[in-house]
Amino acid sequence: MSAPSAGNQRPWDFIVVTDHELIKRMSLTGPNSLPAKNAPVVILITGDTGRERYKDYWPVDCAAATENMLLEITRLGLGAVWLGVHPVVDRKEYLRNLFLLPSTVHPFAMISLGYAETDMKKERESRYDESRVHYNHWE
Ligand SMILES: Cc1cc2nc3c(=O)[nH]c(=O)nc-3n(C[C@H](O)[C@H](O)[C@H](O)COP(=O)(O)O)c2cc1C
Numbered sequence: 001m002s003a004p005s006a007g008n009q010r011p012w013d014f015i016v017v018t019d020h021e022l023i024k025r026m027s028l029t030g031p032n033s034l035p036a037k038n039a040p041v042v043i044l045i046t047g048d049t050g051r052e053r054y055k056d057y058w059p060v061d062c063a064a065a066t067e068n069m070l071l072e073i074t075r076l077g078l079g080a081v082w083l084g085v086h087p088v089v090d091r092k093e094y095l096r097n098l099f100l101l102p103s104t105v106h107p108f109a110m111i112s113l114g115y116a117e118t119d120m121k122k123e124r125e126s127r128y129d130e131s132r133v134h135y136n137h138w139e
Helices: 020-026 031-038 058-075 089-099
Strands: 012-017 041-048 079-084 105-114
Touching: 012 020, 012 058, 020 031, 020 041, 020 089, 031 079, 031 105, 041 058, 058 079, 058 105, 089 105
Parallel strands: none
Antiparallel strands: 012 041, 041 105, 079 105
16 A cells, blocks of 8 residues: 555555455456465456546556555565466456456455475576666667
């Protein structure tokens, strides 16, 4: 909830799900969410267009909040994965029906989290690519 958002509009809500039966149903949102079926916690991030002061920015705001959550989850020594929902219409509809969301509330993404099987602290290869940073000019 500390994430930056357009005009500080904070369009997000978070549904924290610990109920195993409900998590199983969430894992059927799409083929990408199947690995969530055994997670102890899945968080659904939603954006409310009713709170939007700057049109069409809600997914950008929700992405910032999602990334912040991933950073904090990692800092806590847990593992998490971003499961894409928006802009895939059938995934959004499935979750809207599952949680009986009001019409202005749009499912954005799910975060599946728990204790990671792999060592999250392991050094990873740097992806930094100098050629993708442009100073003053594109060329
Ligand atoms: C918009 C978005 C949607 C994503 N959806 C999925 C997904 O459905 N399933 C998944 O396993 N990872 C998903 N990811 C995670 C990416 O696959 C992952 O960030 C990328 O492969 C890089 O790996 P890393 O984050 O572990 O460095 C998503 C990431 C973003 C930003």
